Amino acid sequence: MDSKSKIDIRKLTLDQLRGQLVSMEEQAFRAKQIYEWLWQKSCTDFDEMSNLSKPLRDTLKQAFTINAVNVRQAQQSADSTIKSSFVLHDGNIIEGVLIPTPDRMTACVSSQVGCSLTCKFCATGYMDRKRNLHADEIYDQVVLIGKQAMENYGQPLTNIVYMGMGEPLLNYANVLASVQRISAPDGLNMAAKRITISTAGIAKMIKKLGDDQVRFNLALSLHAANDKKRNEIMPINEQNSLQALAEALKYYYAKTKNPVTYEYIVFNGFNDDLSDAQELASFCKHLPCKVNIIEYNPIAFAEFENASEDKIDRFADFLRNKGVITNIRRSRGKDIDAACGQLAIKETANPGI
Incomplete structure (x- = not known):
């Protein structure tokens, strides 16, 4: 799937994420696990969500994106x-x-x-x-x-x-x-x-x-x-x-x-x-x-x-x-x-x- 047509997963509420997973014939309880990775563990890479199966992680990568912010430059003051x-x-x-x-x-x-x-x-x-x-x-x-x-x-x-x-x-x-x-x-x-x-x-x-x-x-x-x-x-x-x-x-x-x-x-x-x-x-x-x-x-x-x-x-x-x-x-x-x-x-x- 083209990255522009992927859903930004962090725009979804927990209920919306649960609904998306059900529509993809995935188990609803996985939504809470994914949400914990996103917001408690601050994970920005689906591959790092280690308690999810590899097939599920692949499915997530195909359907969703995580638009992570990255440090470009850091300067330290005196x-x-x-x-x-x-x-x-x-x-x-x-x-x-x-x-x-x-x-x-x-x-x-x-x-x-x-x-x-x-x-x-x-x-x-x-x-x-x-x-x-x-x-x-x-x-x-x-x-x-x-x-x-x-x-x-x-x-x-x-x-x-x-x-x-x-x-x-x-x-x-x-x-x-x-x-x-x-x-x-x-x-x-x-x-x-x-x-x-x-x-x-x-x-x-x-x-x-x-x-x-x-x-x-x-x-x-x-x-x-x-x-x-x-x-x-x-x-x-x-x-x-x-x-x-x-x-x-x-x-x-x-x-x-x-x-x-x-x-x-x-x-x-x-x-x-x-x-x-x-x-x-x-x-x-x-x-x-x-x-x-x-x-x-x-x-x-x-x-x-x-x-x-x-x-x-x-x-x-x-x-x-x-x-x-x-x-x-x-x-x-x-x-x-x-x-x-x-x-x-x-x-x-x-x-x-």
């Missing part, structure tokens, strides 16, 4: 961060990052090939959005980055953040399906509370997260707490004003009781004044939340600069004095363009690992 470019079955390239710290191993994964949101400070925002990633392609990134964590640091993944390329809430169904496979007992069995989805802010989809009563964490890339400044750097704000976002977040919190994290890059001379901090503190009053202040990572396309450490510290202290839980997140992997906002398929001739 601070031990590992950035990988991944090649998809159709030749598209995405990036993901392993961020090791003393107390956690975090996988940062992509949800789209490119991005459509054109945030002015983000390298991915200067790329075209080519397509959404499928749930299995997001899952594969987690598996591959997890292997890097074990091989390089002898530690399993502890956290997953959807903060790579793309806007997760514009790929809603696939992102939620990937979380389900990653957190399911018959999947990778990672606790949903160790998974964070980051959004630039799409109000109606934030409300949908509330309706779906998701258990993972939600982070909002805020970066300015007044509409004029936010419109300037994040065009998505023109259709999703701060008031609309506040209402959506309150709705989300009422449905899930999950606090929200606000991500705030302090740009030199743009949003680094104490009056900006006051606006942010006021926005934080809408619902239980915390603020992660993020170091800016320069990109070739934009002229923004990171604020000085003194300014960042003053900004954070102001928020803390207003009762806002505030953390300062220092950049990781900046030297290999792996830091927040730098992912843009910039590879090197000397990968490093």
Whole structure:
């Protein structure tokens, strides 16, 4: 059978797979075995499914395909961060990052090939959005980055953040399906509370997260707490004003009781004044939340600069004095363009690992 006419087996639910096997005159109970190979053991080769007979494995190869993601290149930063470019079955390239710290191993994964949101400070925002990633392609990134964590640091993944390329809430169904496979007992069995989805802010989809009563964490890339400044750097704000976002977040919190994290890059001379901090503190009053202040990572396309450490510290202290839980997140992997906002398929001739 031509590969294009084969069924992508990881698009099937367990019930659908069972139905396919019955229609092929195979035993229905085999579906659960195959599903375990696909999602618990992360198998991408039918020949490795050793508790299936060879005739059944041959039948599966004729009828189905597994569109596996593969590592194209991996680079290791001076601070031990590992950035990988991944090649998809159709030749598209995405990036993901392993961020090791003393107390956690975090996988940062992509949800789209490119991005459509054109945030002015983000390298991915200067790329075209080519397509959404499928749930299995997001899952594969987690598996591959997890292997890097074990091989390089002898530690399993502890956290997953959807903060790579793309806007997760514009790929809603696939992102939620990937979380389900990653957190399911018959999947990778990672606790949903160790998974964070980051959004630039799409109000109606934030409300949908509330309706779906998701258990993972939600982070909002805020970066300015007044509409004029936010419109300037994040065009998505023109259709999703701060008031609309506040209402959506309150709705989300009422449905899930999950606090929200606000991500705030302090740009030199743009949003680094104490009056900006006051606006942010006021926005934080809408619902239980915390603020992660993020170091800016320069990109070739934009002229923004990171604020000085003194300014960042003053900004954070102001928020803390207003009762806002505030953390300062220092950049990781900046030297290999792996830091927040730098992912843009910039590879090197000397990968490093």
